[in-house]
Amino acid sequence: MKNTKLELSVGVFVLLGLAALAYLTIKLGTGSMVSGNSYLIESRFANAGGIHPGCSVLLSGVSVGRVESVRMDPSDYSAIATLRLTSILHLPTDSMASVKTSGLIGDKYIALSPGADSTFIQPGARITMTESAVDLESLIGKMAFGSIDKDKETKEKKSLPSP
């Protein structure tokens, strides 16, 4: 009888532990654990490649929020990222949001840089001064292989009869 009680309590304890672990995994994964009060703003990017719900939002290298969701605006095919920011942060209206990478091949995050305006972005408003994800592959491609026109010009020069 004593053994059964002990086994039952151990089982309940393990189950509680697993439930806590699952809760933390889900909450941290979707990034909904911004401490204290928070508010939502939107940010419009031409290309939000690599940004997904849960990505960090940093200002001066300090985490000030998380990406809540990313969707496409069908009117102009731009990407709209919804950011959940800590309520102590007041961003001037000319603040910028940039998609950055930790290191060369690290995780993507959104970096905020505050502007100089004396008015502030209100909850629900949208940051339109943004920098999209820089397409490293296409930049390397341009450097490594040159542009099509350059090749064309070289061929044209070669085909010209020598004087």
Next chain:
Amino acid sequence: MMKRQLPLLLLVFCLFSRGALIASTDEAEKRLKTAVNQVTEIAAHAPDRNALAAGVKPTLQNILSFETMTRRAVGPGWRQFTPEQQKEAVGLFTTLIIRTYTAKFTPGELPSVTFKAASSPAPGRVEIPTTSSYKGSHYDVVYRLDESDDWRITDVVIEGVSMIANYRTQFDAEFKQGGAEAVIKALNRSLATSK
């Protein structure tokens, strides 16, 4: 009666808003195209880089809002500049931008600019994406214009990199180290090295 007229009023309002939006992007596009043509014309006849810089300055001052660009490039520290420091910073930043970008041009070599469909991400703001071809290379350039600045350019995004964000990172670091004086010193240093 009023209920019946409501959908009609809404439709008129929507059409008017859409019309105003198209008119604003058209105006911004027209101003940018005129400025690009003027700069290309001047570049075609400029004998050297100094003449090019002097020639394009009035056109650039007409299409670029240097005051807004300097303010945004400096960032939050701008509010702690005295009016004299702000004036000095705008002057230095104007010279730096004109000198930096005319240095990229070879007199006689003309760029070709293809304009893509403009968009208005927010009221009073228009983005005009273009593809510029110069010396056999293509560059994606987006011009950001603000209505509050009479449809003048307030930022240029080249290959996804914003000019304002680029300068803001540098000026903010200078400001945090030594305030407005440090930013003005950094601008003077950049101008001295770009001569």
